[in-house]
Amino acid sequence: MLSQKIKSLQFDDKISIGMEIIPIDRDYVAKSANLTTAHRASFYCVLWFQEGNPTHQVDFTPIKVQPESLLFVGKDSVQFFDQGKNFKAKVLLFTDAFFCRNDDDVKYLNRTPLFQTFGSSQHCTLSVSEELKTLWTFMEQEDKTPHDRFKPILLRNYLESFLLQAERAIGDGISSPSTNEIYKEIFFDFNKLVEEHFKEQKPVSYYSEQLYVSPKVLSRATRQLTGKTPKRILDERMLLEAKRLLMYDISAGKEIGYSLGFTEPTNFIKFFRKHTGKTPLAFRAYYRQTMGM
Structure with a gap:
């Protein structure tokens, strides 16, 4: 048993756009060989827990989530879904390559408190506001449209707006007005x-x-x-x-x-x-x- 290692999940090569939204629940997790045990993803995840209050583990830290809450998980984190409780959620996945158009975008992902737990013991969670729900709906609808040259641009812009709105909701995260x-x-x-x-x-x-x-x-x-x-x-x-x-x-x-x-x-x-x-x-x-x- 102890010879088994944690699965390393790569983004699906068939999804060339580099972003996807997936509805999941306890049954979905139970049927997915990649999710029934601890796994390490090479992409960013935003989990929108809509129903239930499971305990989601991220990097060996148990996080008690509430209905209508968001959990932001940085890439390469080890995650483990709670299979003992019913829940309903949606997961937004995206890669560096999808989001980062330039060095400023790389710097943003490295510095945003949404995914940055380095130096902190807390993972970012927040309640889903109407503004965030609207932006998520825009992404979800666009994700379902046929591919054309506008789709990746629109999805990326919606995602950036979503992340900025979420960051506004939690504040700067690691600073105060007096921070040098x-x-x-x-x-x-x-x-x-x-x-x-x-x-x-x-x-x-x-x-x-x-x-x-x-x-x-x-x-x-x-x-x-x-x-x-x-x-x-x-x-x-x-x-x-x-x-x-x-x-x-x-x-x-x-x-x-x-x-x-x-x-x-x-x-x-x-x-x-x-x-x-x-x-x-x-x-x-x-x-x-x-x-x-």
Whole structure:
């Protein structure tokens, strides 16, 4: 049983447009081989839960959802649907390639609090407003129309409006009127560097040097926006990747430790136990049993 790994879902190549809306419920999940166990998607998901109150797991965090609520899930997150409760929902899927026309669009997806849980322990959820319902309906109707040269443009514009309206509903997410704009830029650039180098670069000093700021300034930036130190953010990103690999990859624990930049298996075990109270293999066994794998 423990040799099974989490499924990695790619966007359907037959859907060349890069966006799709799918109605789902408990029966749909039960009949889908890809969804009955934990899975990792290489695209963005917006789930509109319309009926029921299931507990949806995202990156090992249980999220109790309410009827008429939206849940935003970033790409590469590990998800697990609640099969013990009836629910009715719709899922909006889209890829980077569909949304991003230029570098500004890439920057937006990397920075929006809708999909950005980095530095935070919360996944974005909000109630569905009439404005969001209207935009969703526009996307759904356009998604069903025959393909022509206008369809991808309209869908992409509706999607952008939907995301902006959702972001307006939750506010900036990680800032307040008193937040220093320079600190915000430092924080976002720090996030980007961590995402690119957290496996091989663990000292905070590396990131402060790359950002041309002192460790104290970097710490002020992360504390003001998240209440966390740079070291804690680095550790949390490393821990999340370790959890994902333990579930997604069938490699031995020590091999996963090596892939994350730990030169000794014992160091990886100590790090993981310090933050979770479990050894890596005990964590893998517990969650795979919990998820029925």
